Amino acid sequence: MPNVLRADGITVKFGGVTAVNNVSLSLGSGEILGLIGPNGAGKTTLFNAVTGFAPMHSGTITLLNKDITALPAFKRTRLGFGRTFQTERPFEELTVLENVLVAAFLTVGRRREAERLAMSVLEQVGLADRAHQPALDLNLARRRRLELAKALAVKPKVIFLDEIMAGLNPPALREMIAFVRSLSAQGLAVLMVEHIMEAIIELSDHVIVLASGEKIAEGTPQQVTSDERVIEAYLGTD
Numbered sequence: 001m002p003n004v005l006r007a008d009g010i011t012v013k014f015g016g017v018t019a020v021n022n023v024s025l026s027l028g029s030g031e032i033l034g035l036i037g038p039n040g041a042g043k044t045t046l047f048n049a050v051t052g053f054a055p056m057h058s059g060t061i062t063l064l065n066k067d068i069t070a071l072p073a074f075k076r077t078r079l080g081f082g083r084t085f086q087t088e089r090p091f092e093e094l095t096v097l098e099n100v101l102v103a104a105f106l107t108v109g110r111r112r113e114a115e116r117l118a119m120s121v122l123e124q125v126g127l128a129d130r131a132h133q134p135a136l137d138l139n140l141a142r143r144r145r146l147e148l149a150k151a152l153a154v155k156p157k158v159i160f161l162d163e164i165m166a167g168l169n170p171p172a173l174r175e176m177i178a179f180v181r182s183l184s185a186q187g188l189a190v191l192m193v194e195h196i197m198e199a200i201i202e203l204s205d206h207v208i209v210l211a212s213g214e215k216i217a218e219g220t221p222q223q224v225t226s227d228e229r230v231i232e233a234y235l236g237t238d
Helices: 043-051 073-079 096-104 111-125 140-152 170-185 197-203 221-225 228-235
Strands: 003-014 017-028 032-036 058-063 081-083 158-162 189-193 206-211 214-219
Touching (some): 003 043, 003 189, 017 032, 017 206, 032 170, 032 197, 043 081, 043 158, 043 189, 073 081, 096 111, 096 140, 111 140, 140 158, 170 189, 170 197, 189 197, 197 221, 206 228, 214 221, 214 228
Parallel strands (some): 032 189, 032 206, 081 158
Antiparallel strands (some): 003 017
């Protein structure tokens, strides 16, 4: 499986604190990579470093064998990065369609083409019937779908999902798991930070576990969930 994304030796420091220490990962087309760890492990910081939202102390990032380490977040987006955020913050005064148009215009210059793209991704995430509704009126599950629609509207090669399933009720969770699986089936590379182990075990081809900013385990979901270092990091030794 050819690499779509590689991140090598990523280190992030805030003052004298090392938040992420020498972490590497790679991701192929259609692959789902799960990133897990206890609170404060450095997962979102690593996410932000790879996507360009946090400065790195050292490390390199390549997309389709092109070095993009020095590029800002918006240029990484135009090259093929789409991402969601832990806290969804739609433009509440705009409609659902207008929210997605904001993202679509990052890669599409003409309004008519951007509208076609926006409606296409709204169909994909199941929000087409809400296109002209204010984003303010959406419930949590639909706000998460709107986040996905915005990420897909930039026509990504890699999509970064930051706790997209947190707080969803069981039916909405099952729908989201099925949707992420469909993205992989379409050949999209998926990197997901998630605390819901049900989703990690069902979806991930490969899992990386962080603790205190360092990689402590890596392998299949079955391998990492039975690793004593992972159990200790989550549950302690007592």
